[in-house]
Amino acid sequence: MKKIPFSPPFISQSVIDEVNQTLESGWITTGPKVKAFEEALALRLGIKEVIPVNSWTSGAILTLKWLNLKEDDEVIVPAYTYAASALAVIHAGGRPVIVDVMDDFSIDPEEIRKALTPKTKAIMGVDYGGWPADYKPIYQLVEESGINFEMRGENQQRLGRPLIMADAAHSIGAERNGVDAGKMADISVFSFHAVKNLTTAEGGAIVLNLPDDFDKQETHRWFKLMTLNGQTKNALEKSQGGNWKYDIVLPGLKINLPDVLAAIGLAQLNEYDHILSMRKEIFQRYLDFFRGKVWTITPEDIWKNGTPSYHLYPLRLKDFKESQRDQIVDQLTEKGIASNVHFIPLPRLSLFREMGFRIEDYPVADQLYQSMISLPIYPGLTREDQEYVLEHIEAAVLKVLS
Numbered sequence: 001m002k003k004i005p006f007s008p009p010f011i012s013q014s015v016i017d018e019v020n021q022t023l024e025s026g027w028i029t030t031g032p033k034v035k036a037f038e039e040a041l042a043l044r045l046g047i048k049e050v051i052p053v054n055s056w057t058s059g060a061i062l063t064l065k066w067l068n069l070k071e072d073d074e075v076i077v078p079a080y081t082y083a084a085s086a087l088a089v090i091h092a093g094g095r096p097v098i099v100d101v102m103d104d105f106s107i108d109p110e111e112i113r114k115a116l117t118p119k120t121k122a123i124m125g126v127d128y129g130g131w132p133a134d135y136k137p138i139y140q141l142v143e144e145s146g147i148n149f150e151m152r153g154e155n156q157q158r159l160g161r162p163l164i165m166a167d168a169a170h171s172i173g174a175e176r177n178g179v180d181a182g183k184m185a186d187i188s189v190f191s192f193h194a195v196k197n198l199t200t201a202e203g204g205a206i207v208l209n210l211p212d213d214f215d216k217q218e219t220h221r222w223f224k225l226m227t228l229n230g231q232t233k234n235a236l237e238k239s240q241g242g243n244w245k246y247d248i249v250l251p252g253l254k255i256n257l258p259d260v261l262a263a264i265g266l267a268q269l270n271e272y273d274h275i276l277s278m279r280k281e282i283f284q285r286y287l288d289f290f291r292g293k294v295w296t297i298t299p300e301d302i303w304k305n306g307t308p309s310y311h312l313y314p315l316r317l318k319d320f321k322e323s324q325r326d327q328i329v330d331q332l333t334e335k336g337i338a339s340n341v342h343f344i345p346l347p348r349l350s351l352f353r354e355m356g357f358r359i360e361d362y363p364v365a366d367q368l369y370q371s372m373i374s375l376p377i378y379p380g381l382t383r384e385d386q387e388y389v390l391e392h393i394e395a396a397v398l399k400v401l402s
């Protein structure tokens with residue numbers, strides 16, 4: 001029987017060469033490779049202020065720490081996301097306020113409007129599956145809200161409104177209405193976790209796109225210092241003879257990306273257009289197959305005016321209940337096909353339930369969850385594998401429906 005994994009990393013010879021060269025160079029933690037990766041990312045994104053970090057989660061915590069959150073400060077997050085989106089808020093000292101999403105999986109501006117209070121310090125959109133949330137209406141509703149937001153600390157006061165933040169864990173390379181991921185929110189955070197489109201095994205990057213009132217260079221410097229203990233010199237700089245003295249100027253975290261991981265990302269970034277085109281080809285094949293089948297809603301039906309990064313192919317099964325969806329996942333597993341469900345809505349998870357969130361208050365997120373399956377999509381999934389996946393999905397769906 002065939003074995004089709006869900007999302008193995010794409011490791012080309014150039015990744016292996018770049019990592020080997022780093023291993024042999026005598027320097028494996030933060031140094032020249034991270035610098036090169038940061039510069040390459042900045043060039044690709046068209047934004048100078050990029051801060052590589054060791055995960056999306058750590059980057060998001062640091063971003064929210066920049067806002068100097070205090071207990072009871074609120075950050076609005078969508079119900080349909082990975083838990084890290086809300087956990088980052090808790091770790092930064094704030095309180096997640098969870099709101100429902102729309103049929104395209106992204107945060108619902110109307111729900112944000114209802115959840116805004118003077119204590120709202122940030123609003124986080126999630127670029128689900130590589131489809132960017134729509135940030136424009138979020139800026140607009142904040143502006144029009146008439147709420148006198150409580151602003152504490154220098155950065156909040158300079159901003160004068162809640163921070164608009166993008167959980168861009170999935171969306172590097174995507175665009176919506178002609179604007180690229182990374183440029184839609186005040187601050188975006190990418191993930192380079194092992195299953196992501198572009199990986200460093202574990203890693204991420206914070207990308208600043210703040211209003212002009214901010215001193216961009218100074219803010220960039222603050223973020224960089226905060227990734228490395230607030231220390232004025234990194235380990236490489238200190239290791240140069242006679243340069244051992246350093247100062248600690250901020251209460252920093254230790255969330256720097258090491259060179260050996262940046263090497264993977266650097267090689268992947270050089271071939272990212274090719275990676276995206278391979279993903280797109282599979283996505284298109286799936287679309288061509290599912291288009292017109294009455295039992296599914298395709299991404300084409302819900303993702304308009306943009307180009308996703310093809311991170312997920314969310315198969316939406318019309319009006320399916322959880323038990324029917326689970327039967328299909330089981331039948332695919334029996335055929336050696338690994339699938340997945342993105343995501344279990346936050347209010348269905350114990351931690352958030354215990355905080356008082358009830359899934360009944362999130363009908364759209366819950367319906368999406370009960371009726372979706374993420375299909376394998378990655379470079380290296382052959383045409384034959386794709387046909388095998390499609391054939392067995394159709395058979396499983398027809399069986400469940402009969």
Ligand SMILES: Cc1ncc(COP(=O)(O)O)c(C=O)c1O
Pocket residue numbers: 055056057058081082084085126167169170191192193203204
């Ligand atoms: C939407 C979303 N946000 C955040 C994360 C966390 O990313 P990381 O593992 O890099 O911290 C993930 C990872 O799965 C994710 O899917």
